Amino acid sequence: MSFHQIFVEFLELPQMQRAFLIAVIAGPVAGLLGAFITSRRMSFFSDAIAHAAMTGVALGFTLRLADDTRGPAMQGTLVIFCVAIALVMAWLFERTTLHTDTVIAFSYAGSVALGVVLISRLRGYRVLEGALFGDILAASWADVWTITALAVVTLGFLFLNLRALTLMVVQEDLARLEGFRTRRLNYFFVVLVAVVVALLLRQLGALLISGLVVVPAASARVVAGTFRRMLLLSAVFGLTGAATGVFSSYHLDTPTGPTIVLADVALLTACLLFACVTRPRPPLARQTPGQSRGKDW
Amino acid sequence: MEALQPARDTPGNDADVLLRVQDLHVSYDDAEVLRGVSMEIRRGDFACVIGPNGAGKSTLMKAIAGLAPISRGRVESRARQVGYVPQQLPIDPALPLTVSEFLSLRLSKSRAWLGAASKSGRMQITAQLAEIGAEHLLDRRLGRLSGGEFQRVLIAYALLNKPDLLLLDEPLTGVDMRGGLSFDGLLHHLHDHRRIAILMVSHDLHLVEHLATVVFCVNRNVCLSGPPKEVLKPENLAKAYGHHSGMVLDQKGSAFIPLGSIRK
Numbered sequence: 014m015s016f017h018q019i020f021v022e023f024l025e026l027p028q029m030q031r032a033f034l035i036a037v038i039a040g041p042v043a044g045l046l047g048a049f050i051t052s053r054r055m056s057f058f059s060d061a062i063a064h065a066a067m068t069g070v071a072l073g074f075t076l077r078l079a080d081d082t083r084g085p086a087m088q089g090t091l092v093i094f095c096v097a098i099a100l101v102m103a104w105l106f107e108r109t110t111l112h113t114d115t116v117i118a119f120s121y122a123g124s125v126a127l128g129v130v131l132i133s134r135l136r137g138y139r140v141l142e143g144a145l146f147g148d149i150l151a152a153s154w155a156d157v158w159t160i161t162a163l164a165v166v167t168l169g170f171l172f173l174n175l176r177a178l179t180l181m182v183v184q185e186d187l188a189r190l191e192g193f194r195t196r197r198l199n200y201f202f203v204v205l206v207a208v209v210v211a212l213l214l215r216q217l218g219a220l221l222i223s224g225l226v227v228v229p230a231a232s233a234r235v236v237a238g239t240f241r242r243m244l245l246l247s248a249v250f251g252l253t254g255a256a257t258g259v260f261s262s263y264h265l266d267t268p269t270g271p272t273i274v275l276a277d278v279a280l281l282t283a284c285l286l287f288a289c290v291t292r293p294r295p296p297l298a299r300q301t302p303g304q305s306r307g308k309d310w
Numbered sequence: 311m312e313a314l315q316p317a318r319d320t321p322g323n324d325a326d327v328l329l330r331v332q333d334l335h336v337s338y339d340d341a342e343v344l345r346g347v348s349m350e351i352r353r354g355d356f357a358c359v360i361g362p363n364g365a366g367k368s369t370l371m372k373a374i375a376g377l378a379p380i381s382r383g384r385v386e387s388r389a390r391q392v393g394y395v396p397q398q399l400p401i402d403p404a405l406p407l408t409v410s411e412f413l414s415l416r417l418s419k420s421r422a423w424l425g426a427a428s429k430s431g432r433m434q435i436t437a438q439l440a441e442i443g444a445e446h447l448l449d450r451r452l453g454r455l456s457g458g459e460f461q462r463v464l465i466a467y468a469l470l471n472k473p474d475l476l477l478l479d480e481p482l483t484g485v486d487m488r489g490g491l492s493f494d495g496l497l498h499h500l501h502d503h504r505r506i507a508i509l510m511v512s513h514d515l516h517l518v519e520h521l522a523t524v525v526f527c528v529n530r531n532v533c534l535s536g537p538p539k540e541v542l543k544p545e546n547l548a549k550a551y552g553h554h555s556g557m558v559l560d561q562k563g564s565a566f567i568p569l570g571s572i573r574k
Binding site: 054173175191237238243 | 394416423
């Protein structure tokens with residue numbers, strides 16, 4: 014096979030062009046956002062929103078807002094539903110004494126249960142398939158433009174708030190001392206995560222979005238020596254996984270979304286092996302600063 | 311509780327007042343943590359706040375730093391810059407944020423931090439770490455530092471903006487780094503040479519006696535204040551905390567309050 018057949022031919026198909034564009038735009042942006050999601054220990058938060066989004070799909074059908082899973086009305090319903098559930102969770106984190114994982118667990122289970130009940134009364138479970146697994150090859154040019162706009166907004170938000178978000182990873186009080194309005198930023202951040210998840214749902218599906226968001230950031234964290242390098246590598250790994258996934262899915266004749274996530278996981282495995290070989294194991298018994306004393310007020 | 315001593319024996323010049331706290335009340339979830347705290351810190355003061363666990367000392371520091379919700383009263387600061395060193399922070403040990411990056415977050419003035427300081431910024435960071443005997447920590451990860459090392463980095467962070475008032479919330483006074491300045495030596499240097507007024511919460515009464523120019527005993531409100539020799543008298547502390555406070559005297563006759571022994 015010639016170079017042309019291997020590397021160029023797959024891009025001659027219009028649906029592959031669109032899938033490739035969406036993947037290489039969404040991959041690095043999701044990876045970068047994922048660097049903050051994982052540093053703030055919110056990996057399950059994005060996962061919960063993705064699963065709750067299925068209820069958004071069911072709701073769209075129930076209220077007869079949309080006839081298929083890809084129309085703009087369904088897109089709107091999904092975004093509104095995901096943002097609403099994210100805000101409810103963020104509010105519960107802030108205002109109740111419940112642990113974060115407890116809030117995530119019941120929001121997740123409750124909304125999935127509601128979604129399944131709604132769907133079962135309508136047309137059976139088959140309509141959920143698109144929401145669960147997504148189909149990046151069915152993306153339209155409108156989807157490409159939507160994802161591009163989403164990428165611009167996400168990058169803009171992260172860039173303009175990089176200092177505050179990084180300080181908030183260390184401790185929110187430090188960001189507040191610098192005059193940043195951390196509460197507002199927290200709410201903006203969860204809304205952004207919800208919108209990203211809602212808009213990527215049709216391409217990757219509820220079960221796989223977390224892979225795109227969390228895995229490249231985890232790979233970067235394993236090998237990066239500095240925070241800046243972790244951010245850069247999250248984007249680079251996100252891009253590499255997405256491009257490799259689309260390319261491999263064409264040649265291996267596998268579903269594209271899952272192949273992207275598999276490429277991300279392969280990269281993570283390589284990073285873990287690299288770290289094991291090049292770095293000595295960190296001492297296990299080391300006490301984390303700040304864990305030596307109780308909280309005193 | 312009534313004040314056993316006036317805050318000052320001789321009222322100084324009002325222009326010297328750097329920080330004035332008046333009738334400060336702070337509540338969390340309907341629980342009143344501070345009830346009417348009033349105090350003054352003047353230029354050149356090394357003020358120490360002592361008191362039992364749960365007395366509201368950390369809340370007082372947070373309220374002064376603008377981090378706690380004030381329900382009544384006011385905090386008036388004339389300091390150009392206030393540096394705040396919080397109690398030990400829980401840091402994710404796997405977070406790849408280096409000391410140099412962390413300190414550059416303080417130096418940067420723009421919203422969009424690019425992850426590294428400029429050349430002059432890096433020199434400033436190195437000089438700041440050198441001043442407190444921690445220059446070797448520059449490229450270490452924040453999460454891999456020991457308690458004492460991390461404390462110094464937090465102090466360096468607070469000092470980078472050249473504060474004239476430094477708030478220290480229970481520093482790990484017992485922890486010193488190999489080859490570095492001792493912790494009380496560092497505080498002494500900041501107070502005497504950098505001329506920074508210091509307000510420090512401490513359980514270490516020996517350190518308080520040794521360094522403080524004024525001591526505030528806080529238990530929801532200021533129950534006692536004055537020069538250390540007065541405040542730290544066993545009988546004064548006993549009155550302030552109650553006779554069954556668990557307070558003990560050491561061989562030199564200084565009062566010592568074991569951690570966690572007193573709750574009011």
